[in-house]
Amino acid sequence: MSQRVRGVIARGKGKPVEVTTVVVPDPGPGEAVVKVQACGVCHTDLHYREGGINDDFPFLLGHEAAGVVEAVGDGVTDVAPGDFVVLNWRAVCGNCRACNKGKPWYCFATHNAAQKMTLEDGTELSPALGIGAFVEKTLVHAGQCTKVDPSARAAAVGLLGCGVMAGIGAAINTGGVTRGDSVAVIGCGGVGDGAVAGAALAGATTIIAIDTDERKLEWARGFGATHTINARESDVIEAVRELTGGNGADVVIEAVGRPETYRQAFYARDLAGTVVLVGVPTPEMTIELPLLDVFGRGGALKSSWYGDCLPTRDFPLLTELYKQGRLDLDAFVTEEIALDEVEQAFAKMHTGDVLRSVVIF
Numbered sequence: 001m002s003q004r005v006r007g008v009i010a011r012g013k014g015k016p017v018e019v020t021t022v023v024v025p026d027p028g029p030g031e032a033v034v035k036v037q038a039c040g041v042c043h044t045d046l047h048y049r050e051g052g053i054n055d056d057f058p059f060l061l062g063h064e065a066a067g068v069v070e071a072v073g074d075g076v077t078d079v080a081p082g083d084f085v086v087l088n089w090r091a092v093c094g095n096c097r098a099c100n101k102g103k104p105w106y107c108f109a110t111h112n113a114a115q116k117m118t119l120e121d122g123t124e125l126s127p128a129l130g131i132g133a134f135v136e137k138t139l140v141h142a143g144q145c146t147k148v149d150p151s152a153r154a155a156a157v158g159l160l161g162c163g164v165m166a167g168i169g170a171a172i173n174t175g176g177v178t179r180g181d182s183v184a185v186i187g188c189g190g191v192g193d194g195a196v197a198g199a200a201l202a203g204a205t206t207i208i209a210i211d212t213d214e215r216k217l218e219w220a221r222g223f224g225a226t227h228t229i230n231a232r233e234s235d236v237i238e239a240v241r242e243l244t245g246g247n248g249a250d251v252v253i254e255a256v257g258r259p260e261t262y263r264q265a266f267y268a269r270d271l272a273g274t275v276v277l278v279g280v281p282t283p284e285m286t287i288e289l290p291l292l293d294v295f296g297r298g299g300a301l302k303s304s305w306y307g308d309c310l311p312t313r314d315f316p317l318l319t320e321l322y323k324q325g326r327l328d329l330d331a332f333v334t335e336e337i338a339l340d341e342v343e344q345a346f347a348k349m350h351t352g353d354v355l356r357s358v359v360i361f
């Protein structure tokens with residue numbers, strides 16, 4: 001058996017996305033079908049539709065989502081129909097070399113659904129980040145469903161499923177930001193503002209938000225930025241050094257994904273400081289740095305996949321902080337949109353009009 005539902009797909013490089021019928025199989029062993037309630041529009045969805053991730057078109061886009069489990073397949077015990085869940089793209093295997101080393105947030109063999117969702121003609125869809133959630137119902141591996149407090153607003157906690165989690169985790173998990181640190185965040189979209197919020201939660205005393213757009217800087221202040229730099233008006237490296245006693249920040253988080261902003265991050269950090277790359281570059285990008293500076297400045301150059309999060313640990317705890325009023329997830333939701341407005345949401349991403357557009361079902 002299968003169901004026919006409406007979903008948003010990208011058929012080819014740079015082509016506008018379209019709403020079409022998606023065939024969702026009943027859940028097989030270890031799988032779950034989730035009725036999606038809300039799904040945020042992440043820059044990574046745009047990367048997919050621009051062919052910047054891979055060429056496995058057609059993609060079923062959307063991956064920052066919350067919803068209710070509708071049905072589960074054989075052998076599923078952790079979630080049941082009716083559970084309110086945030087979808088994750090890190091269903092850890094428990095058995096790969098990372099998991100066996102006790103570092104499951106690096107899991108190299110994460111689970112996805114074994115069956116494929118398809119178009120009506122049988123064409124298999126590639127779900128974005130192994131999820132695909134701009135669709136009324138989606139098929140995932142049951143481990144991709146993380147139960148959270150069902151009284152939380154779906155549009156807000158769904159964002160923990162990707163961008164906001166990636167940002168918070170880039171600061172706290174990957175960057176190791178702690179009390180008294182100085183932190184600079186380059187690029188203040190949903191991911192960068194997640195990093196700002198994460199730095200604030202961790203007790204950083206100086207939090208410098210950097211963007212080319214004044215509206216983004218204004219929003220970043222709301223998440224806890226103590227200073228802002230407009231990258232169009234100032235030399236970013238100089239400005240960060242000025243705000244940190246001439247030294248540079250302890251942790252600099254790059255949330256754009258470009259060589260020039262990575263270079264700024266590299267030189268805006270203090271000696272022995274940490275750079276965290278959470279922005280996603282495209283295949284043609286390269287970077288050249290004096291090797292002596294890489295050596296001489298010491299510290300750590302890290303990248304952060306999904307904020308090195310562990311969904312089972314981090315989603316419920318961040319939902320709890322949200323419920324307590326200590327993490328303003330609602331402030332990330334600039335607008336609620338319909339399924340057929342994803343293409344417009346991509347355009348707004350470019351003009352800087354939104355932090356997150358969230359599709360509501």
Ligand SMILES: NC(=O)c1ccc[n+]([C@@H]2O[C@H](COP(=O)([O-])OP(=O)(O)OC[C@H]3O[C@@H](n4cnc5c(N)ncnc54)[C@H](O)[C@@H]3O)[C@@H](O)[C@H]2O)c1
Pocket residue numbers: 042043044047162163166186187188189190191192210211212213216231255256257261277278279280281304305306307349352355
């Ligand atoms: N590592 C991960 O797990 C992960 C997860 C989700 C998203 N991402 C990536 O993170 C990046 C940001 O995603 P997002 O959804 O926040 O995107 P976004 O488009 O909402 O935000 C990007 C921000 O960067 C700003 N910006 C652009 N050029 C700049 C420059 N030269 N200097 C300073 N700021 C600049 C933009 O004004 C915008 O505010 C993307 O590359 C996305 O693919 C990574």
Ligand SMILES: [Zn+2]
Pocket residue numbers: 092093094095096097098099100104106107108109110
């Ligand atoms: Zn593993």
Ligand SMILES: [Zn+2]
Pocket residue numbers: 042043044045063064162163
């Ligand atoms: Zn994402």
